[in-house]
Amino acid sequence: MKNGGVNMKTLYVHIGMLGTDTTLIQDFLSKNLEMLRKNDIFYPVNKNKSYVIWNHHTPLVTAITGENIPMFKDRTKYLNKSVLEEFIHDLENATENNVLISSDAFSSLFEKKHIISLKKNFNKYNGKIIVYVRRQDEFIISNFQNAVREGRQFNISLEQIAKFEHAKYYHVIHPWIRVFGEKNVIIRIFSENEFYRNDLFSDFMNILGVNLHNTQVEVPQKHQQDSISYEKALFLKKLSNYLVALDDITNEKRFNHHEIRNLVINNNSNSVGDINNFLSFSERLEIMRIFSKDNMKTAKKFLKRKNGVLFDDVSNKPKGELKYKKDLSEDEFIEKLVNLAEEMFNKQKKRDEIYARLISSIRETAQLTSEEIQFNYNLIQENNLFDRDFYLDTYVDIKQAGIDPLMHYIKWGWYEGRNPSNSFNTKEYVIENLELIDQGVNPLVHFKMNS
Secondary structure, three states: OOOOEEOOOEEEEEEEOOOOOOOHHHHHHOOOOOOOOOOOOEOOOOOOOOEEEEOOOOHHHHHHHHOOOOOOOHHHHHOOOOOOOHHHHHHHOOOOOOOEEEEHHHHHHOOHHHHHHHHHHHOOOOOEEEEEOOOHHHHHHHHHHHHHOOOOOOOOOHHHHHOOOHHOOOHHHHHHHHHOOOEOOOOOOOOOOOHHOOOOHHHHHHHOOOOOOOOOOOOOOOOOOOOOOOOHHHHHHHOOOOOOOOOOOOHHHHHHHHHHHHHHHHHHOOOOOHHHHHOOOHHHHHHHHOEEEEEHHHHOOOOOOOOOOOOOOOOOOOOOOOOOOOOOHHHHHHHHHHHHHHHHHHHHHHHHHHHHHHHOOOOOOOOOOOOHHHHHHHHHOOOOOOOOOHHHHHOOOHHOOOOOOHHHHHHHHOOOOOEEEOOHHHHHHHHHHHHHHHHOHHHHHHHHHOO
């Protein structure tokens, strides 16, 4: 697009709705950067950039709205104006004519003032909004599953579902259309039957004008979104009453409790039942009835579907429909809790024994030169791999001793199995990357060098 004879770059903003495999799309994009570049698309994933977290751009949301996200403890870092300034600088200097950013936090920008702010900050660019919407009964199941995975409470009563703003698509999308214009908001149905070539990645790239047919790409595994069993979901739902959720800022608890949930999720036991059967046929019908007017309005006004049909009908009632219970009894829960505690104890004991054997073989001989220590210190600090507050709050003995926490981790802490942040488990990383022991490399340095 041209503006006054000058090519105008296009900024695509993917507002990832919950339950539409946003993480998987981001994973696909970050794995295929060269393919994107060849197609004149820039997807920034440089972890040294203040506006990048893993492979998405949530800090831009906090910078635009001025509102913090609970799981981001460092408020000043993500609410700093320099976050936005750094992205605009990179956007202006990108050699590609198309720039793509993505975050599920964009979908929470219901307030028109925030969307106007986003538009104003990027007014010199051709703004395009990408949003996927999913049939509400499937949306509810997907969000219930994600909630129990993360330790969040999720009320699935029909009364609460009716108030679920994220599932009212007209309400979500309308402010974006009012600000960016109908032709600049691309709405896609999250359904295999609706995807271009029946494939999510092909569909997403088709929006960007790229045909993946006969194009070699790396397709990420769907492990992050794999379904858990019905029985696991019930257990995790009840367990969430006792475990801190992922978005709680109590870092040590959050880290430990996330590990507990992962143990349940990855366990081969408790694998009874299909999570998709959590809602009965009649409940599915009622959910779709609740959102029918909103869906019809979305279909007619935004997608120009005269029949007002947004999604396929709920499937025919299955023969011999399974009737699953909605909760575990106290006895069932306690039995599973005892089994979990025993498994955790055995796993921790085994991991500690393995780590102790590994470290004992090198600790006495590992002598870092002052140059090596300084190199490790600078690299870790410059790449924000070490959380000083976390380390001092977690290991009170270091705080009381008045030792530089990063220096302690480099010289002694990692040998002792101490963690440098709430997001890095030293023991697990060393056990999974044994070559660093032979090389005498600090785990954080090894992580940075191999990421």
